[in-house]
Amino acid sequence: MSSAEEITGAPVVNLIHEPSEKQVPLDFEDMILRKRRGWENANPEFEMPEDESDDELVEEDEAGCPLPSTPEDTQLIEAEMTEVLKAGVLSDEIDLGALAHNAAEQAEEFVRKVWEASWKVCHYRNLPKWLQDNDFLHRYHRPPLPSFGACFRSIFRMHTETGNIWTHLLGCIAFIGVSIYFLTRPSFELPAQEKIIFGAFFGGAIICLFFSFAFHTLSCHSVEVGRLFSKLDYCGIALLIMGSFVPWLYYGFYCHYQPKVIYLSVVCVLGCLSIIVSLFDKFSEPNLRPLRAGVFMSFGLSGIVPAIHYSLMEGWFSQISQATLGWLILMGILYIIGAMFYALRVPERWFPGKFDLWGQSHQIFHVFVIAAAFVHYHGISEMAMYRVTVGECEVPHPPIDF
Known part of the structure; x- marks a missing residue:
């Protein structure tokens, strides 16, 4: 008789050496055996003291540790085995479902990363409808890349948009540098009012170039993202034209308050x-x-009216000799030439498939836009220096008559 029999006075059901008549599958039987193995089996050197009281056993049970051998009814054991069986099956189902879900997510993430890292340029005919923009560019198109990270990493790959991205990205960085240098001049060199006027031009140029860079980078993300940044790109062009008019x-109408306000108001409305x-x-x-080229060309050419007014007021020959009107005319010519390249899709229209990477019309348009913006900056700088040289107006600003 074991120590537990001497204490309790009841036979001990030995789950290890005397299994019940109903056989349990091996896995769950092993689990039950591990779960209910007595202390003397877990530690052969342990011996139950013969004088251990029932109170000590109860305290151990309340602490959460299993008793070494507890008299139990056979029905209770079978019921407990059934509950363990149900719990085990249920837990297996949950684990298997979670494992399958995690495996699917990991596989999807792996495929996405492999695709982003190994995508290849494709032919125009293999592009989805929403990416087919210029059918004269045959090869080296980016496929859809439904990840912002993959789109931005494509900046460093060779494809049809590489030139468009870098022309306006570098132009944006250049204008940010020029604007920082200009706007941080001391107040005795450049008054705050002059900084605000030039800031309108710098802001329009930087926003236009940045939105253009963002559009050409993210246009392959999805239909929605491409459409959104396309609209921002066109809005940036309008802001550049508005900002160019302000200085x-x-x-030009520094001493003529009424026409200056009228022309600025018309520019804002357009x-x-x-x-x-x-x-x-x-x-x-x-x-x-x-149509797009026509809309923005018309907006830019609306400046002809105030330019003629300015020339008649100040004198054609004096303004041309001072080069202020000449820089303005050169800026307009550059913008118009760039817009014509963009609208006619030249030279790829004449040589389809020959300008897929470099020399295409959109890249030429970007170069002309940047050149025109710097020409305009130089022109308005000359006008500002002339105004500083001349000094204040001799006649005070008259009130606006309506």
């Missing part, structure tokens, strides 16, 4: 109308490329 209207038109979905369709 030269301010300095700019807002251009932005509203740019927000329509159909405005960004490939077949409406000439």
